[in-house]
Amino acid sequence: MTAPRCLDVAIGVILDPSGACLVARRPRDLPQGGRWEFPGGKVAPGESPARALARELDEELGILPRRAAPLITVAHDYPEGCVRLHVFTVHGYAGSPRGREGQPLRWVPVQDLPGLEFPAANRPILRALSLPDRYLITPDHPDPEAVLRGLARTLEKGTVRLVQLRAPAWTQAEVLALAREAVPLCHRHGARILVNADPQTAAAAGADGVHLNGVRLAQWAAKGARPQVGDGQLVAASVHDADSLGQARGLGCDFVVISPVAPTATHPGARPLGWNRFAELARAAGCPVYALGGMTPAHIPRARARGGQGVAGIRGLWQGEGVGG
Ligand SMILES: Nc1nc2c([nH]c(=O)n2[C@@H]2O[C@H](COP(=O)(O)OP(=O)(O)OP(=O)(O)O)[C@@H](O)[C@H]2O)c(=O)[nH]1
Numbered sequence: 001m002t003a004p005r006c007l008d009v010a011i012g013v014i015l016d017p018s019g020a021c022l023v024a025r026r027p028r029d030l031p032q033g034g035r036w037e038f039p040g041g042k043v044a045p046g047e048s049p050a051r052a053l054a055r056e057l058d059e060e061l062g063i064l065p066r067r068a069a070p071l072i073t074v075a076h077d078y079p080e081g082c083v084r085l086h087v088f089t090v091h092g093y094a095g096s097p098r099g100r101e102g103q104p105l106r107w108v109p110v111q112d113l114p115g116l117e118f119p120a121a122n123r124p125i126l127r128a129l130s131l132p133d134r135y136l137i138t139p140d141h142p143d144p145e146a147v148l149r150g151l152a153r154t155l156e157k158g159t160v161r162l163v164q165l166r167a168p169a170w171t172q173a174e175v176l177a178l179a180r181e182a183v184p185l186c187h188r189h190g191a192r193i194l195v196n197a198d199p200q201t202a203a204a205a206g207a208d209g210v211h212l213n214g215v216r217l218a219q220w221a222a223k224g225a226r227p228q229v230g231d232g233q234l235v236a237a238s239v240h241d242a243d244s245l246g247q248a249r250g251l252g253c254d255f256v257v258i259s260p261v262a263p264t265a266t267h268p269g270a271r272p273l274g275w276n277r278f279a280e281l282a283r284a285a286g287c288p289v290y291a292l293g294g295m296t297p298a299h300i301p302r303a304r305a306r307g308g309q310g311v312a313g314i315r316g317l318w319q320g321e322g323v324g325g
Pocket residue numbers: 009011030031032036037038039040041042056083085119120121122
């Protein structure tokens with residue numbers, strides 16, 4: 001899925017402790033000229049992306065990154081050719097950044113980045129910066145009150161900021177009724193919530209987006225249309241293989257969940273993909289990717305080291321009762 005001869009580029013999302021990010025304006029005469037960019041540049045032959053990042057940040061800004069961690073890798077086809085951006089967050093560096101090539105620099109709060117004009121390939125980078133490292137999926141429990149109690153208890157811990165409400169055994173009306181209670185609960189705790197349902201149900205509940213299960217993903221892909229959601233709302237999907245990943249990519253999903261990465265009690269018959277296959281699919285995704293299946297917060301570093309955004313889970317993230325089989 002990744003084009004074979006892409007130009008490899010190493011990019012640094014340099015963050016200061018207040019959550020501001022350093023951006024530079026590209027010279028007018030370059031491809032994507034006049035747009036804002038994250039500092040970085042082409043990976044030289046034989047160089048690793050991390051090494052290239054250090055060299056480029058020195059050449060362009062006169063700084064040496066101290067703490068850099070992979071954020072996402074995205075491939076994008078421009079009319080002039082394909083680029084593969086290896087994106088790192090940089091939390092610490094030696095020196096003070098200055099535009100050594102005469103490029104204007106600006107520190108911008110991360111939440112204001114979507115207001116700047118970036119190259120088209122940067123959309124998944126902005127999405128990755130806006131998403132947390134864990135995605136809670138609610139357990140399939142017959143009692144809605146138990147789901148709401150468990151959700152409240154989980155949100156009170158303060159570590160979950162993204163939720164998928166999932167109740168596959170319920171009718172549309174029941175899902176909507178539960179969602180109408182779960183949405184304000186999540187918002188009170190500063191969390192966003194997607195509903196695993198049709199987009200109308202998600203919208204009627206005032207949710208932050210829709211999560212497409214495998215069946216709905218295939219249906220929308222067959223129509224060739226991304227579900228209509230409001231501005232800034234999220235479309236996510238469940239992916240299990242290269243085909244469903246291709247469908248999600250085609251719809252321009254904001255993020256996907258890949259499963260099962262490890263054995264999981266909720267789907268005992270499913271064959272785990274393993275971390276290597278997860279990493280391959282994550283590289284080809286073109287959007288942030290969560291690992292699902294046997295995941296706990298302890299797996300977050302492993303998921304991130306393999307190109308993931310973090311982990312998704314039911315029992316590994318849930319604080320309440322109701323995590324049945
Ligand atoms: N640095 C950087 N490049 C980006 C970003 N987004 C993006 O699509 N690119 C693409 O990555 C490619 C390489 O970037 P670059 O022009 O910075 O390369 P470089 O520093 O080695 O430039 P040079 O050839 O002048 O030495 C360009 O085609 C550019 O369009 C971004 O946010 N930052």
